[in-house]
Amino acid sequence: MSELYKIQNFISIEPAQLIEKVQDFKSEGYRLGQACCTKVAEGFELTYSFDKDHVLTNLRLxxxxxxxxxxxxxxxxxxFIYENEMQDLFGVKFKHMALNYGGHFFKVSQPTPWNPKD
Structure with a gap:
């Protein structure tokens, strides 16, 4: 495999910076690769991954x-696919989602199964 495909960058940002950084990536020609969530002690760690010229750049907050x-x-x-997934499986709350399934994107046996509320 070419070394070109192994390049990744992680940029830690504050939540208030998310939209500005994403708009910058869009205007620079990046494509959205994926978004994911992980439960951490402080709450949720969100990672949005963008690709341009085979270089993956990740915004982490x-x-x-x-x-x-x-x-x-x-x-x-x-x-909307990634954000509905984070909403359904973890309970992440999003403002102004373009297509919000309201917690019904997935059929799950319990609400937010990857972040259960005991």
Whole structure:
């Protein structure tokens, strides 16, 4: 495998910087690769990954569980899939999601199974 495909960058940002950074990536020609969530002690760690010229650049931010984060679907519409997944499986709260399934994107046996509320 070419060394070109192994390049990754991680940029830690504050939640308030998310939309500005995503808009910058869009204007520079990046494509959205994926978005994911991990439960951490501070709440949720969100990672949005973007590709340009075979270089993966990841925006990483941590938010408390009770914080509502701005959706990036106004910039990358297809992010509705990832954000609905994070909402259903972890309980991440998004503002202004372009297509919000309201917690019913997945059929799950319990609400937020990857972040159960005991």
């Amino acid at each position: 941590v938010i408390p569980e009770e914080v509502e984060i701005m959706s990036i679907t106004g910039v990358y519409w297809a992010a």
